[in-house]
Structure formats: C-alpha cells, structure tokens
Amino acid sequence: MAIVNLQNVTYKYPLTHTPVLSNINLEVKEGEFVAVIGPNGAGKSTLCYTLAGFVPHFFKGELEGKVEVAGVDLKSTPLNEWVRNVGLAFQNPFNQISGAKYTVFEEIAFGLENQGVPRDEMNRRVDQALTMTGIRDLADRSPYSLSGGQQQRVALTSILVMQPKILVLDEPTSQMDPIGTREVFGVIRQMAERGMTVIMAEHKVEWIAEFADRVVALKDGKILLQGVPADVLTSHLLAENGFGTSRYTSAAREALKFNLWPKHLHLPTTLQEAVDGFNLTSAPSPKERGE
Ligand SMILES: Nc1ncnc2c1ncn2[C@@H]1O[C@H](COP(=O)(O)OP(=O)(O)O)[C@@H](O)[C@H]1O
Ligand SMILES: [Mg+2]
Structure with missing residues (x-):
C-alpha cells in the first residue's frame, strides 16, 4: 500500500x-x-x-x-x-524561521513545545535531532545570525524533530x-x-x-x-x-561519440560508475600496444 x-x-x-x-x-x-x-x-x-x-x-x-x-x-x-x-522544509529557509525564538535550540524545540511535549523529552529529542544534522555547535546562536546553508540545516532539523x-x-x-x-x-x-x-x-x-x-x-x-x-x-x-544532466552522464555521452565509453555499459550517473567505465576504456588495445 x-x-x-x-x-x-x-x-x-x-x-x-x-x-x-x-x-x-x-x-x-x-x-x-x-x-x-x-x-x-x-x-x-x-x-x-x-x-x-x-x-x-x-x-x-x-x-x-x-x-x-x-x-x-x-x-x-x-x-x-x-x-x-507531513513535514515540509520550504525552498527558502528564511520562511521557516518562527521569529519567536532567540536561539537555534529554542527554534527547534518550538514545534514540540506547541504540542505540549514534556520538557525532558523535548530536550532529549532536540539534542538528538541537532546531533543528527550536525549543528549542535549552533544551538545557542540566533537563527538570524546563520548562513543560508546553516539556516537550511536548522529548517530540516526543526522538521525532523517532529518525526x-x-x-x-x-x-x-x-x-x-x-x-x-x-x-x-x-x-x-x-x-x-x-x-x-x-x-x-x-x-x-x-x-x-x-x-x-x-x-x-x-x-x-x-x-x-x-x-x-x-x-x-x-x-x-x-x-x-x-x-540538468549529471556531469558524469554528459561526459560519457560525449565520450561515446569517440568510442571512449564502453558501448555495452549503461551511461554513468555517479562518479564511481564513471571512473569504472572510463577505466575500462583507458587501457590501450593490443593493437595500440603493438601486439
Ligand atoms: N502563488 C502563486 N500564484 C500564481 N502562480 C504561481 C504561484 N506560485 C507559483 N506560481 C506559478 O506556478 C508555476 C510553478 O511554480 P513552482 O511550483 O514554484 O515551480 P518550481 O518549484 O518547479 O520552480 C510557475 O509558473 C509559477 O509562476
Ligand atoms: Mg521551487
């Protein structure tokens, strides 16, 4: 289902x-x-x-x-x-900040607070969520003092904490x-x-x-x-x-035109697939080696 x-x-x-x-x-x-x-x-x-x-x-x-x-x-x-x-993290993280809280910790706790979650549990869950998204060191900062990327992590964390x-x-x-x-x-x-x-x-x-x-x-x-x-x-x-296409896919698609990507392989979408595929083609052929 x-x-x-x-x-x-x-x-x-x-x-x-x-x-x-x-x-x-x-x-x-x-x-x-x-x-x-x-x-x-x-x-x-x-x-x-x-x-x-x-x-x-x-x-x-x-x-x-x-x-x-x-x-x-x-x-x-x-x-x-x-x-x-359903929890949504908005495209612009600035829209997510409540404006009602002074620190990142309080900001993340805001939703739980509104739900009346007991303080101990709230602190534990906020702490866990901050650790998970790697922003424990931002806990005491003002949400408005953060870079865009940090604000995005805060937005994500404030959603995750609601599970x-x-x-x-x-x-x-x-x-x-x-x-x-x-x-x-x-x-x-x-x-x-x-x-x-x-x-x-x-x-x-x-x-x-x-x-x-x-x-x-x-x-x-x-x-x-x-x-x-x-x-x-x-x-x-x-x-x-x-x-937009992955640079790995684009590179292999171009290489294919010059026989530099193995025909039997699927075009790569990840770095590892690209490396594996190009490795197969970069070895000189027996003819190139003069055999
Ligand atoms: N509030 C709105 N009122 C009228 N049209 C809107 C509104 N928000 C977005 N649109 C239009 O809806 C279309 C899709 O927008 P959007 O969902 O933001 O696309 P994307 O996120 O893929 O860039 C666009 O043509 C946009 O102009
Ligand atoms: Mg959009």
Missing part, C-alpha cells in the same frame, strides 16, 4: 487559468526516497505544497483529483491535522556547499532507512543518483517520466527537455 497516493491531480492557483500541476499520478511507498527534478517553473514547489497541505488549504485555488497521504484525504482534512503526518511520517523537502541543500550537501543527503537517506518517507525537490542530480530510490521528472506541471535514477537520469528525454 502506498503511503502517498496522488490520482489525477490538477491544480490552478487563484485567479489563474493554466494549471500548474496537470493530471499528476504518483504513488510512494513507506520508507521510499523520491526525488523530484524539473526546470524552474515546472511545479516542484507546488507539488511540495500539495503534499504538505498548503495547497489547497492555504493557497486556495482549484484542486482536482485525489490527494491521500497516510490513508487520509486532503480535501476533507484541516491543515492542523494534516501536518501531523513526521512523510518528509517533504523543497531544495533543502540549495545554499550548501558540496560537503554540506553530501552530509544532508546522507542524513535524509538514513531517515528513509528508518521508515520515513521522503519526497524531495532537488536539482543536484549527482547526489540524487547516489541516494534516491526513484526520480520523478516534472515539466510544465506534468510528469515526463519516472523510475530508478539510473534510467531516468540517463534518458535522452531529460537532455531534450531542459533538465
């Missing part, structure tokens, strides 16, 4: 005529890590808002089709109930360097291993290839294709439709 179930979902923002999501069908299993890719304006954030209940409950507009998460139907469930199952069944992340590493990005992908992978379902809008295909279970490619509000990263990320459809 899918924990996330979208059927024929079409959505228009208020006072607009063109749907931003068109006939989306998407089923996600519990503990699955799904990455959503797509050019700017494809509808990734809107899809995140829909999963998180902000569409239609906050944004209003016209939502058709069925959105069901954890067995609950979106249209008949108020937002305050919906958010118990939602479904974690929705809208470009959660956009302001991080490669090391930070890799770490955060690692944390998210771990959450999925523990049974949390993750849906993440993201551009960084190299990391998606390494960590995600499935990729959904969105274009003009429609699903262009979906499947395992190795298939979707090497598809010609992506290159033809303005999607």
Whole structure:
C-alpha cells in the first residue's frame, strides 16, 4: 500500500487559468526516497505544497483529483491535522524561521513545545535531532545570525524533530556547499532507512543518483517520466527537455561519440560508475600496444 497516493491531480492557483500541476499520478511507498527534478517553473514547489497541505488549504485555488497521504484525504482534512503526518522544509529557509525564538535550540524545540511535549523529552529529542544534522555547535546562536546553508540545516532539523511520517523537502541543500550537501543527503537517506518517507525537490542530480530510490521528472506541471535514477537520469528525454544532466552522464555521452565509453555499459550517473567505465576504456588495445 502506498503511503502517498496522488490520482489525477490538477491544480490552478487563484485567479489563474493554466494549471500548474496537470493530471499528476504518483504513488510512494513507506520508507521510499523520491526525488523530484524539473526546470524552474515546472511545479516542484507546488507539488511540495500539495503534499504538505498548503495547497489547497492555504493557497486556495482549484484542486482536482485525489490527494491521500497516510490513508487520509486532503480535501476533507484541516491543515492542523494534516501536518501531523507531513513535514515540509520550504525552498527558502528564511520562511521557516518562527521569529519567536532567540536561539537555534529554542527554534527547534518550538514545534514540540506547541504540542505540549514534556520538557525532558523535548530536550532529549532536540539534542538528538541537532546531533543528527550536525549543528549542535549552533544551538545557542540566533537563527538570524546563520548562513543560508546553516539556516537550511536548522529548517530540516526543526522538521525532523517532529518525526513526521512523510518528509517533504523543497531544495533543502540549495545554499550548501558540496560537503554540506553530501552530509544532508546522507542524513535524509538514513531517515528513509528508518521508515520515513521522503519526497524531495532537488536539482543536484549527482547526489540524487547516489541516494534516491526513484526520480520523478516534472515539466510544465506534468510528469515526463519516472523510475530508478539510473534510467531516468540517463534518458535522452531529460537532455531534450531542459533538465540538468549529471556531469558524469554528459561526459560519457560525449565520450561515446569517440568510442571512449564502453558501448555495452549503461551511461554513468555517479562518479564511481564513471571512473569504472572510463577505466575500462583507458587501457590501450593490443593493437595500440603493438601486439
Ligand atoms: N502563488 C502563486 N500564484 C500564481 N502562480 C504561481 C504561484 N506560485 C507559483 N506560481 C506559478 O506556478 C508555476 C510553478 O511554480 P513552482 O511550483 O514554484 O515551480 P518550481 O518549484 O518547479 O520552480 C510557475 O509558473 C509559477 O509562476
Ligand atoms: Mg521551487
């Protein structure tokens, strides 16, 4: 049984005529890590808002089709109930900061506090979450004094601490360097291993290839294709439709034209696959060795 179930979902923002999501069908299993890719304006954030209940409950507009998460139907469930199952980290982490708290620790504790979680348990859970995302050293800082990447970690931590069944992340590493990005992908992978379902809008295909279970490619509000990263990320459809491609895939695709990538191999999506493939071709042939 899918924990996330979208059927024929079409959505228009208020006072607009063109749907931003068109006939989306998407089923996600519990503990699955799904990455959503797509050019700017494809509808990734809107899809995140829909999963998180902000569409239609906050944004209003016209939502058709069925959105069901954890067995609950979106249209008949108020937002305050919906958010118990789904946590969203916004594309801009600044929007996530409550403005009501002086330190990162208090900021992360805010949601638990609102739920009336006892202080001991609250402190323990906040501490655990801070350790997990690697920001314990920021606990006493003001959320406003942080860099964008640090704020993104705080946003992620404040969602994780709530232990939602479904974690929705809208470009959660956009302001991080490669090391930070890799770490955060690692944390998210771990959450999925523990049974949390993750849906993440993201551009960084190299990391998606390494960590995600499935990729959904969105274009003009429609699903262009979906499947395992190795298939979707090497598809010609992506290159033809303005999607970013992994540098490893692009390099091998070029190399193939000069017979420098083994024909029998799948195009690579990760560094390791690229290294393995290029190693096979770089050895000189018997003829080149003069044999
Ligand atoms: N509040 C809004 N009202 C009307 N149109 C919107 C609103 N927010 C986003 N859009 C439009 O919806 C489309 C998809 O946007 P978005 O979901 O942000 O895409 P992405 O995250 O893939 O860049 C864009 O054409 C954007 O202009
Ligand atoms: Mg977006």
